[in-house]
Amino acid sequence: MSQEALSLTVTHTYRASAERVFRAWTDPEALKTWFEVEAQIQALHAENDLRTGGDYQIKLQTGKGPVYQVSGLYHEIMEPAKLAFTWRWGDETDAEDTYVAVTLRQLSPNQTELTLFHDEFLTTADRDRHEQIWHGVLARLGVYLG
Numbered sequence: 047m048s049q050e051a052l053s054l055t056v057t058h059t060y061r062a063s064a065e066r067v068f069r070a071w072t073d074p075e076a077l078k079t080w081f082e083v084e085a086q087i088q089a090l091h092a093e094n095d096l097r098t099g100g101d102y103q104i105k106l107q108t109g110k111g112p113v114y115q116v117s118g119l120y121h122e123i124m125e126p127a128k129l130a131f132t133w134r135w136g137d138e139t140d141a142e143d144t145y146v147a148v149t150l151r152q153l154s155p156n157q158t159e160l161t162l163f164h165d166e167f168l169t170t171a172d173r174d175r176h177e178q179i180w181h182g183v184l185a186r187l188g189v190y191l192g
Contacts, residue, residue: 053165054177058184062191064150064158068126070187071148072096077104080190083179087114098123102131118143126150133164142168144176160184 060067070076074092081089083106090113091105103117118132127150132143144166151159162180167173 051170052167052173053163054167054173054180055164056162056177056180056184057159058188059153059157059159060188060191061156062158063156064126064152066191067150067158067160067187068129070190071129076190080186081183082106082186083114083116084182096120096123118146121145122147142166160187 062070070080072094074094077092077094078089081092081104087106087108089104090107092103094100094102096102098120100120101117102120103115106114106116114135116133116135118134120129120131122128122130128147130145130147133146134141134143144164146165147163149161149163151161153159162184164173164176164180167176
């Protein structure tokens with residue numbers, strides 16, 4: 047199977063400046079407001095060390111159900127145009143890292159195109175599940191941005 051088959055690209059356009067979209071991705075309080083993996087799976091906690099080599103962590107929960115965690119390390123930060131980071135579900139012992147790059151392109155003063163590239167999936171099923179997740183997450187970002 048080709049490497050291209052184990053990656054995905056999702057694009058959304060928002061009515062907001064690139065700076066505002068970038069802040070939504072990097073401000074822990076903003077992340078807690080909009081980041082939902084699926085309906086009813088909401089962020090409880092977010093922390094962020096926004097520097098190359100710094101880490102981030104988001105804890106998510108469904109109602110009173112189990113707590114899920116996503117975390118990773120920043121590889122590239124070009125404010126307000128790009129964030130590149132590893133993506134890992136679970137703790138350090140039970141998951142593989144994948145790679146995410148979020149690129150922002152300002153189309154007008156209040157319109158930004160976001161392209162999310164997610165790579166290094168081990169299976170097409172995992173890639174397809176993440177594609178569905180990212181569409182939902184990015185739609186909720188649009189609601190947050192207004």
